[in-house]
Amino acid sequence: MAARACTRKLYLLSVRSNLNCLGPERTLQEVSRRLFASLAAKWKVGKKDVLKIGRITDKESKEMFPLGLPHSFTKQIEVTKKADWLIRKQTNIICDSLDNASTTGVKPRHLLYGHTGCGMTTVLAQVIQHCFQTGWTIIHIANVFGWTHSQFETRPSPEDRDVIDQPAEATAWLNRLSVVNQHTIKQLKVSKAHFWSNQAQSSAGDNLVKVIELGLVRPRFSTDVIPVVLEEILKAENKLKVLVAIDGFNGLFNPTSIRNSEGNWVEPDQLSLVRIVKQLVTSELPTAVVGALSTRGMKRAPIRINAPPEVLLEEKGVEMMKDYDWMEVLPLSRQEFNQCVDLYVKNGWITKKIDFKIQEQLWYLTCGVPLELSKIMRYI
Template sequence: MAIGMRCRMLSAYVSTLNRLMSSTVVEPSVAVNHMSANSDNSSRIFRTNESNPAKHGENHLGLFYTVPPDVKQLLFQHGGLPKSFEKQVKTFGETCIMVRPPALEIMEYMKAADYSGPAIRYVLFGKAGCGKTLSLCHILHFGLVSGFLLVHVPWVPNWFRRCKESSNSTTRDGFIDLPLDAAAWLIHFKSQNAPLLQKLNLTINNEYVWSKREVTNKGAPLTELIDLGINRIKYASEIIVAVIREIKELSTSGKCKTLVALDGFNAFFSTKTRIKSDDKSMVLPSKVTLTEAFLEITKFDWCNGGVVLTVDQLAACDDRTGSDFPIYQLGQEGFEHLDPFVPVQIEEYNHREVNSCIDYYIDRRWLQSPKAGTDEGRKELEFMSGRNPFQLMKICAPL
């Protein structure tokens, strides 16, 4: 009797198991697609909900954070994001930046810095496509939420390669003004700092005479000086020199904290430009008024601020492809100008960052190949791209 009961129990168990298997079996090809596109992806965390860079820490490394649309509009309305990344932002419908060690390192330094001493200079360097500009954007966002006045140049080489207009300076013999580019930068500066300028109500410490009828009096709002440069582009280059001078004095006096962020800084020390003088001779960067302004604010003769710069092979107008190191890209003059500074190298993605980026591309349907999410597919993408962020984006685009 016990044997008969055991047989009936075994028969019922087998019958139940068969029903369960028949209700869950799927076609092999569908199972592969599901596993490669979803299962591997869902088992990994590649995002963080923390959108405040001031709160980012080591536990956020390798994760993407979302820049709020209003912040993106405020910071990068007039440039700052790489063109290829900007296209990706439009495609994905969101602005996401990966939290990486170099940006986090500089932000930690800035949190611990003594702002009563000279402004500390940080130099980001590394191979092309490794993420120097996006790390600078991450630091800019940190500066915004931390209450810094931002002095940001999206890409310095644009002034020397494709300036909109050039003219002889009326105040400096042998110098060239870039009036349209200078006015555009003043618009960018005013746009980025609009909330802070309204809150701080900064006033200038010097009087500036532009012509017999146009004078900016001591004690006038800083915004009045900026607006003059925007409306009277003839004086825009010289007004930038004045604005930079005022910002240094205001920061040193403790009326504001300033973050200087210049992308492609080594362009200031190139030996070639595409700017021509009246006699068709080439104009060196040292003879451009804007160069004087931004070399002035990267000195260490002021306090209550920080300076973050990038040096890049692509920024040099001359051939400097021999090395990525600052001493080579800046040349002797540029290196001596910045010395001492804190060098921070940006390297290719590590293994975790590669997988996080692949997961993000799968999530955004940028990467649709069923095999991309498998271990073999990930290893192949990692090898083909050399872990270079830009190359990984290019390789994934058609997949």
């Protein structure tokens, strides 16, 4: 009993920390009451709505997500050997807008935000899966903070000494881009000649795979190869459906932990990879973009874990994203919560029988936050 009480207390503290923006409430009851009252008007899932369960195969996982799926979901797969997830309402809205883009002629641009643990990364992953299965070309940046806080070697750009290249990060991303879009890239040709060095050149008409291989074999050219590859993909926009998917979107604007040769902190705009991505998300090309805000991996930013999106993006980011559709990923509605618990029971993530009383306690403890629900299930 003492151990169970200790566990409950730990999760109470965890939920309170994740919902600290709600105010200085002293009990979980007050936190829950305040949270549910504020979200009641926002939840749109009705009693008659049919919630869908999606599944991702091991082959799809390796092809779409070379760096892996969201951590909590990966843990469930390791234990249950089943990769099923509840398709969130935000996923359906975004996928519908992407599917309708061909008829409207306007490519949607969405920005996901919400409390930590509510599933922004999961929604983004579900959108990527939908696009992968429907033949989209996917330009996926798994976490911008992986670049802005990288510990790998940096070097000044040959074109501009104030700009920093990250050869290892550029090579790794170029490899992931080619893996996810291998079928598309094989069909594309280089539209003009490019001179990299006396020993490395590409001619107009060369297969794009050849240019990518150059960047992979010679990392010092990888940063220069990426814009060429992206340019050719975007030029084929009339033949391809292209999605730019970015997790840790606010990392494009938050402080880095990289220093230049003089020992000064490098601004995000001084990183070549960040510059390339910013051009993608702000260009006038009709490219679909879905970004997710995150605090996972954030450093050197005096920002609370559940700060509003305007704070996470900072002034420059807010101005740049003014034309985007800002979409909040809420905690689970009660219907979604019940469906999620049923899925956990069915897949064996929960081995104990869940009756109505236990389900009420889970709802009370987690406030419908998916990450908190996944965590607490480990102790049942």
